[in-house]
Amino acid sequence: MPLRLLPMELEDCHEWVRIRSIAYRGPTSTIVHHRRMSDASFAKVVEGQKKEFYEPGTWHWKVVDMDSGEMVAAARWCAQNFSKSDTEIVRSGSDDTDDNEPPYIPPEVNVPALSALLGPLRQAGEEIMGARPYLMLDTLSTLPEHQRRGAGSMILKWGVEKADEMGVEMYLTSSSMARPLYERWGFEVVRELQFDRTPWGGEGVDRHTCMLRKPIKGKAPTDHTRGLFILSNGERDQHGGDPCVCSPGNPQ
Numbered sequence: 001m002p003l004r005l006l007p008m009e010l011e012d013c014h015e016w017v018r019i020r021s022i023a024y025r026g027p028t029s030t031i032v033h034h035r036r037m038s039d040a041s042f043a044k045v046v047e048g049q050k051k052e053f054y055e056p057g058t059w060h061w062k063v064v065d066m067d068s069g070e071m072v073a074a075a076r077w078c079a080q081n082f083s084k085s086d087t088e089i090v091r092s093g094s095d096d097t098d099d100n101e102p103p104y105i106p107p108e109v110n111v112p113a114l115s116a117l118l119g120p121l122r123q124a125g126e127e128i129m130g131a132r133p134y135l136m137l138d139t140l141s142t143l144p145e146h147q148r149r150g151a152g153s154m155i156l157k158w159g160v161e162k163a164d165e166m167g168v169e170m171y172l173t174s175s176s177m178a179r180p181l182y183e184r185w186g187f188e189v190v191r192e193l194q195f196d197r198t199p200w201g202g203e204g205v206d207r208h209t210c211m212l213r214k215p216i217k218g219k220a221p222t223d224h225t226r227g228l229f230i231l232s233n234g235e236r237d238q239h240g241g242d243p244c245v246c247s248p249g250n251p252q
């Protein structure tokens, strides 16, 4: 059952949100959601993802099982702290993003709990990265029955090569489960955070690790700024080369 890394398409957003919601199930997700998400809320979350899909400086990847055709993993890479004014952005598709539009928060979400979870993670990211340009991994998710087959590594490999080519750092917040995987790809721990579930009626703590990877080779980031945004999701040939063959978003 070979896995293949492919660029995500707009139509994959529904499956991407579904995979994410399954992969992130657990005691923290239970706290962050008052109840299971309704179909209507789920559809709105998908719409939100679609609106963001063509944002410049983002790359969406999926991993497909070539025997079944099933999408088994997905993630988004985001370029952070790059100057948009220095770019020529070609937007296409259904890009009607309103930058001032707040992200949709389903009524099933416990907003104070979500803020308590994500607030410190966001703050840590800002403190650690400052204004330096970097590539950020957003919600890498693999369906449980397809984990440990190399799907996550395929998505990571693309990002590592991209960051090295651009000569920029990479930053992410890791779950406990993913930490050994990121360490294998050269990420180093820069800070550890804990989300205490007990004030929210849960048990134990959820450990998150802020991880950084320095570029191994590459040119100065400024040399790549223009190419970075031109080769964003606005153009479908952004990913370049042949696809590889080998191997708290919005949880429901």
Ligand SMILES: CC(C)(COP(=O)(O)OP(=O)(O)OC[C@H]1O[C@@H](n2cnc3c(N)ncnc32)[C@H](O)[C@@H]1OP(=O)(O)O)[C@@H](O)C(=O)NCCC(=O)NCCS
Pocket: 023, 024, 073, 139, 140, 141, 142, 143, 146, 147, 148, 149, 150, 151, 152, 153, 154, 173, 174, 175, 176, 177, 178, 180, 181
């Ligand atoms: C972390 C995750 C994305 C890895 O995806 P993957 O497709 O299994 O990745 P790979 O097969 O390339 O890497 C496997 C490694 O990841 C870790 N891992 C993956 N699934 C695991 C599981 N169910 N239990 C424990 N460790 C796991 C292990 O370190 C594993 O290496 P090993 O098999 O040699 O021990 C996936 O497990 C997942 O979606 N987890 C839930 C959501 C999550 O934590 N995402 C990361 C957010 S930062």
